[in-house]
Amino acid sequence: MGKPPTLYSFGDASELASAVRKYVLSQQHAALERHGVFRVGVSGGSLPKTLAQALLAKSSSDDDKAQFSKWEIFFCDERCVPLNHEDSNYKLLKEELLDKIPTEEFGQPKVFPVDEKYLDDVQEMADQYEKTLVSTFAARDSVKLPLFDLLLLGCGPDGHTCSLFPGHPLLRESDAWCLSISDSPKPPPKRITLSLPVVLHASKIAFIATGAGKKEILKQILESEDGRALPCGLVNEGAGDKVSWFTDHAAVEGVSFPRRSSL
Numbered sequence: 001m002g003k004p005p006t007l008y009s010f011g012d013a014s015e016l017a018s019a020v021r022k023y024v025l026s027q028q029h030a031a032l033e034r035h036g037v038f039r040v041g042v043s044g045g046s047l048p049k050t051l052a053q054a055l056l057a058k059s060s061s062d063d064d065k066a067q068f069s070k071w072e073i074f075f076c077d078e079r080c081v082p083l084n085h086e087d088s089n090y091k092l093l094k095e096e097l098l099d100k101i102p103t104e105e106f107g108q109p110k111v112f113p114v115d116e117k118y119l120d121d122v123q124e125m126a127d128q129y130e131k132t133l134v135s136t137f138a139a140r141d142s143v144k145l146p147l148f149d150l151l152l153l154g155c156g157p158d159g160h161t162c163s164l165f166p167g168h169p170l171l172r173e174s175d176a177w178c179l180s181i182s183d184s185p186k187p188p189p190k191r192i193t194l195s196l197p198v199v200l201h202a203s204k205i206a207f208i209a210t211g212a213g214k215k216e217i218l219k220q221i222l223e224s225e226d227g228r229a230l231p232c233g234l235v236n237e238g239a240g241d242k243v244s245w246f247t248d249h250a251a252v253e254g255v256s257f258p259r260r261s262s263l
């Protein structure tokens with residue numbers, strides 16, 4: 001590993017949410033300065049809830065709020081199910097965050113869900129999502145990889161992130177931006193996911209992991225040789241100090257990796 005990631009840990013959900021807010025808004029600010037748009041990849045699982053708590057909080061100044069009208073939101077992974085299905089990451093984000101944005105105050109983000117037309121063909125769904133990325137991030141032949149301003153990732157109890165699972169051959173994919181998986185060990189089995197090279201190329205990467213259920217895997221990822229080979233560990237290894245981990249104390253109990261309690 002080059003420079004190590006930064007590990008933040010907070011006592012409760014509201015402290016964690018305000019730190020995530022501060023971090024995301026500082027990445028928003030940097031992206032808007034760079035190119036006038038904030039391109040974000042979001043995950044499903046437990047993340048959208050924390051994200052909503054972070055971003056929907058009232059603020060007193062214009063400088064300190066999410067300028068959603070300048071956001072382009074993509075999915076780090078998605079399940080191959082209808083967009084209104086219980087397992088859909090889009091549905092989760094919509095219910096937790098998108099539907100709750102007071103758009104007259106914050107504006108409306110541009111959201112890029114998967115195309116339901118391809119539910120019967122998961123490879124085609126991945127190819128089409130890659131085309132969506134191509135048309136947003138410039139032609140495939142002119143940029144080697146899409147450059148997300150920020151990827152917001154989860155960490156499963158097995159160390160998976162996006163729909164990149166431990167030991168899965170998809171971890172070795174070096175060309176495609178967007179991959180399909182038909183044998184996900186966590187249901188549902190059919191999904192699409194950003195590839196590891198795309199994840200590693202992002203300007204910034206933030207993991208959000210909370211609760212005692214994550215403490216064993218975080219210890220492994222942050223402290224053991226084996227953990228470095230897990231998908232989350234590979235992100236730490238490959239992206240180094242572009243990576244920040246936002247956790248609560250329960251998730252890092254017993255973890256000796258140095259941690260910070262403020263940004």
Ligand SMILES: O=C1O[C@H](COP(=O)(O)O)[C@@H](O)[C@H](O)[C@H]1O
Pocket residue numbers: 042043044045046047076077078089153154155156157160161162163186
């Ligand atoms: O299946 C998935 O799981 C991961 C981790 O979820 P969590 O509930 O343990 O935080 C999530 O990041 C991914 O987007 C999702 O499809």
